[in-house]
Amino acid sequence: MPTDSNTQIRLASRPSGWVEAENFQVTEEAIGKPADGEVLVRNIFMSVDPYMRGRMNDVKSYIPPFQVGEVLQAGVVGQVVESRFDGIAEGDFVMGMLGWENYSVSDGRLLRKIPAGPVPLSYHLGILGMPGMTAYVGLIKIAEAKAGDNVFVTAASGAVGSVVGQLAKIHGCRVAGSAGSDEKVASLTEEFGYDVAFNYKTSASLADSVREACPEGVDVLFENVGGEILEAVLWNMRDYGRIALCGMIADYNLEEPQPGPRGMMLIVGRRLRLQGFIVTDHPEACEEYVRKAIAWIQEGKLTYRESISEGVENAPRAFIDLLKGRNTGKQIVQLSDAS
Numbered sequence: 001m002p003t004d005s006n007t008q009i010r011l012a013s014r015p016s017g018w019v020e021a022e023n024f025q026v027t028e029e030a031i032g033k034p035a036d037g038e039v040l041v042r043n044i045f046m047s048v049d050p051y052m053r054g055r056m057n058d059v060k061s062y063i064p065p066f067q068v069g070e071v072l073q074a075g076v077v078g079q080v081v082e083s084r085f086d087g088i089a090e091g092d093f094v095m096g097m098l099g100w101e102n103y104s105v106s107d108g109r110l111l112r113k114i115p116a117g118p119v120p121l122s123y124h125l126g127i128l129g130m131p132g133m134t135a136y137v138g139l140i141k142i143a144e145a146k147a148g149d150n151v152f153v154t155a156a157s158g159a160v161g162s163v164v165g166q167l168a169k170i171h172g173c174r175v176a177g178s179a180g181s182d183e184k185v186a187s188l189t190e191e192f193g194y195d196v197a198f199n200y201k202t203s204a205s206l207a208d209s210v211r212e213a214c215p216e217g218v219d220v221l222f223e224n225v226g227g228e229i230l231e232a233v234l235w236n237m238r239d240y241g242r243i244a245l246c247g248m249i250a251d252y253n254l255e256e257p258q259p260g261p262r263g264m265m266l267i268v269g270r271r272l273r274l275q276g277f278i279v280t281d282h283p284e285a286c287e288e289y290v291r292k293a294i295a296w297i298q299e300g301k302l303t304y305r306e307s308i309s310e311g312v313e314n315a316p317r318a319f320i321d322l323l324k325g326r327n328t329g330k331q332i333v334q335l336s337d338a339s
Contacts, residue, residue: 006031007312009100011066015056019323023056024072024316032105034084039108041078043098046312046333047125048074048319049159050249062278071099075130076335077114077121078104088113095124100315102335119297121338126159126330127297127304128290134279135163135222136289138244140171142277143220145242147172150214152233153194155224157184159330160246162192164222166302169193173220176213178206178229180325187328191303206232217241226250231261237272245276249323305329 005028012025034040052074055066066072076098080090085108088094096111098104114124126132138160139145151168155161156177165188168175175193178200179185188194196213203209210218210232217238223230226248237243267274279286296302307327309318315333322331 004031004102005029006101006103008071008102009312009315010071011056011068013068014058015053019053019056019316019320021316021320026313031103034082034105036084037108039080039085039088039094039106039111040082041076041094041096041098041104041106041111042081043076043078043102043104043312043335044338045077045122045125046074046098046100046315046335047076047129048315048322048331048333049130050247050323052319053323071101073097074100075125076104077124078335083108085109085111093121095129100312102312117294119294122306122308122330122332122334123297123304125332126306127163127302128293130279131159131330132163132293133282133286133289134246135160135167136293137279137282137285138222138246138277139164139167139220141282141285142275143222143242143244145171145173145220149173149219150216150238151175151220151222152210152214152218152236153177153222153224154229154233155179155247155249155325156188156194156197157192157328158224161222161224162188162305162329163302165192165194168220170296170301174214176210178203178209184328187305191305200229207235210236220244222246224249227261231263234261234263234266234272237266237270239270241270241272243272243274245274306332308332308334310334 008027010025013023015023058065077095080092088108093114094111151173153161153164157179165175174195176196180201185197185199188197198209218236221233221243223245224247227250312335318333
């Protein structure tokens with residue numbers, strides 16, 4: 001049983017616009033004791049993701065908002081220190097929605113055991129976790145991408161986008177994308193299998209850049225950003241194109257909703273289909289993806305990159321950097337040693 005205290009990150013205030021360091025509070029508390037049916041977990045890896053920005057607002061959504069003064073939550077992989085839940089034992093590795101903290105007490109029913117396997121523990125938060133599942137569900141189940149399709153991905157170098165491009169290639173598509181730096185653009189074509197990519201921050205005309213990247217037009221758009229880039233791709237969609245609307249990160253830090261995109265009549269004229277989705281609505285597809293992805297990783301068809309910050313006290317900075325696009329691949333915070 002650990003004897004040190006538990007460092008936690010709480011929501012100090014709700015952001016107005018961009019998230020700032022003062023919106024977080026670091027506290028030290030005693031490590032909790034599990035009651036019957038509960039498990040004490042030593043947290044090892046924690047995920048920070050763009051959707052968390054919406055949870056910092058006091059608005060009704062598909063997932064409840066964070067509460068001011070309470071410990072923030074995230075997807076976490078950890079090791080069981082003490083268990084009072086049948087089916088989970090001390091020493092087991094588990095995954096669940098736990099706190100931004102070094103130790104968490106959880107209802108055992110809300111944890112999933114991670115089997116021993118050939119991939120690092122942190123992969124269960126990224127390429128084998130929600131980002132990878134999101135990429136698969138959006139591309140294959142929502143947009144119904146098929147061999148020969150021209151696929152475009154926004155925020156293409158992020159945790160989701162970097163997997164979308166690789167899955168598109170595995171399924172016989174041509175894939176193009178946009179990212180926010182020349183380094184990220186290079187990683188798309190050199191590491192993640194993209195056929196072509198461009199830096200949207202240095203583009204003189206986003207619509208022209210998309211047209212140059214996809215001269216035959218776009219059959220499938222995997223949309224993570226919204227705003228101007230969504231508008232630019234709309235102008236380049238082919239008839240009967242499909243748009244999987246995963247996120248709108250361009251809007252997450254705006255104090256007031258912005259109009260647009262323009263050109264929405266194109267959806268009618270070109271008979272486009274635009275569908276938002278939440279990955280947790282598709283559990284069977286998620287399980288299907290994990291089975292396939294483990295094999296693809298072992299075969300070298302899926303590659304993966306993580307940005308790892310050390311220490312729970314650095315989680316706020318990692319989250320802020322994520323929202324500002326300073327990461328490549330999946331943003332992880334390592335809270336303790338994996339051994």
